[in-house]
Amino acid sequence: MKAAVLYGPGDVRVEEVDEPEPMPGEVVVRVLATGICPTDLRKFTGARKIERPLILGHEVAGVVHEVGEGVQDIAKGDRVAVYPFLYCGQCHYCLRGRVNLCTRLGALGAAAELGQVYPGSFAEYIRIPSRNVYRVGGAVSMEEAALAEPLSACLNGNLSCGIGLGSTVAVIGAGPIGLMHILLARAAGASLVIASDLMEHRREKALEVGADFALNPLEVDVVKEVKRLTDGVGVDAVIVAVGGKAEAKCTEDALKMVAKTGVVNIFAGTWPTTLMQIDPNTIHYAEVKLTGSYLSTPEHFKKALNLITTGRIKLKNIISHIMPLDQIEKAFNIALSREALKVEIKP
Numbered sequence: 528m529k530a531a532v533l534y535g536p537g538d539v540r541v542e543e544v545d546e547p548e549p550m551p552g553e554v555v556v557r558v559l560a561t562g563i564c565p566t567d568l569r570k571f572t573g574a575r576k577i578e579r580p581l582i583l584g585h586e587v588a589g590v591v592h593e594v595g596e597g598v599q600d601i602a603k604g605d606r607v608a609v610y611p612f613l614y615c616g617q618c619h620y621c622l623r624g625r626v627n628l629c630t631r632l633g634a635l636g637a638a639a640e641l642g643q644v645y646p647g648s649f650a651e652y653i654r655i656p657s658r659n660v661y662r663v664g665g666a667v668s669m670e671e672a673a674l675a676e677p678l679s680a681c682l683n684g685n686l687s688c689g690i691g692l693g694s695t696v697a698v699i700g701a702g703p704i705g706l707m708h709i710l711l712a713r714a715a716g717a718s719l720v721i722a723s724d725l726m727e728h729r730r731e732k733a734l735e736v737g738a739d740f741a742l743n744p745l746e747v748d749v750v751k752e753v754k755r756l757t758d759g760v761g762v763d764a765v766i767v768a769v770g771g772k773a774e775a776k777c778t779e780d781a782l783k784m785v786a787k788t789g790v791v792n793i794f795a796g797t798w799p800t801t802l803m804q805i806d807p808n809t810i811h812y813a814e815v816k817l818t819g820s821y822l823s824t825p826e827h828f829k830k831a832l833n834l835i836t837t838g839r840i841k842l843k844n845i846i847s848h849i850m851p852l853d854q855i856e857k858a859f860n861i862a863l864s865r866e867a868l869k870v871e872i873k874p
């Protein structure tokens with residue numbers, strides 16, 4: 528089969544590799560759509576070192592091609608979305624149901640590397656334990672179903688902020704992840720959703736998917752504007768989905784625009800490590816909660832997939848590019864340019 532193998536920074540080659548065969552309890556899935564995630568891009572650029580050649584990719588939907596010994600609930604021909612994380616089921620966190628924090632967390636496409644790593648989905652076929660695949664009902668496209676994983680991570684963040692009917696929310700960063708946060712906040716019943724992004728096309732998209740306001744931080748003081756739009760109170764929840772170095776500075780700002788008793792969620796990783804300054808009094812006297820969320824559990828995944836398949840959350844118009852596997856290098860570069868929104872590969 529064809530697969531995109533990453534050998535080192537900027538060196539991705541589409542080549543012939545052996546087609547996977549299912550081990551007992553596993554299935555082989557024909558990949559029909561797979562998203563490019565910032566995690567993949569960090570490895571492509573070399574910001575995150577890889578120790579050996581890797582097939583990346585972990586946001587995936589497709590059709591079951593083969594089932595291994597002992598697999599009962601999933602059959603050949605089923606349309607499925609894949610929960611890409613592999614957890615031990617026995618550690619401190621797994622026993623509490625927080626399998627996303629498993630001390631031996633592994634993943635498809637090296638999206639987590641403490642435990643097992645399975646070759647990823649930038650390939651025609653993947654193999655994966657059958658408990659990681661979820662049947663996709665309805666008429667939803669494979670391109671949208673492939674985004675159940677990033678949406679599930681956003682759902683984890685949304686729930687950790689307690690966003691519900693009448694909540695006021697600010698989403699800092701309106702890339703694909705920020706846009707998903709806007710969609711979820713709206714679906715959860717938020718009465719006010721304010722987005723902020725440096726790029727005009729992303730601000731436009733934020734308004735299109737349901738934000739009430741989309742602020743340009745180069746033109747307005749976002750903290751002041753959020754305060755102004757909430758009669759000086761601030762918002763109930765701020766989700767910081769910028770990533771990179773800017774995550775730190777944006778979190779400092781978030782703590783200045785959150786209402787008393789509100790929640791600030793550090794959703795994205797900070798690369799390279801960057802410190803931030805917090806006045807503890809702003810948290811103490813305002814009873815503000817500063818939290819993080821990382822990946823998702825199978826429960827989040829199933830709920831996210833249901834939101835997609837029922838059409839409650841529509842992701843179609845945040846996918847800006849769908850490209851063939853042969854053009855993966857170009858696709859990585861487009862995704863890096865930030866001119867794009869979600870970039871997907873159709874192997």
Ligand SMILES: [Zn+2]
Binds near residue numbers: 676
């Ligand atoms: Zn991802």
Ligand SMILES: [Zn+2]
Binds near residue numbers: 617631632
């Ligand atoms: Zn575990």
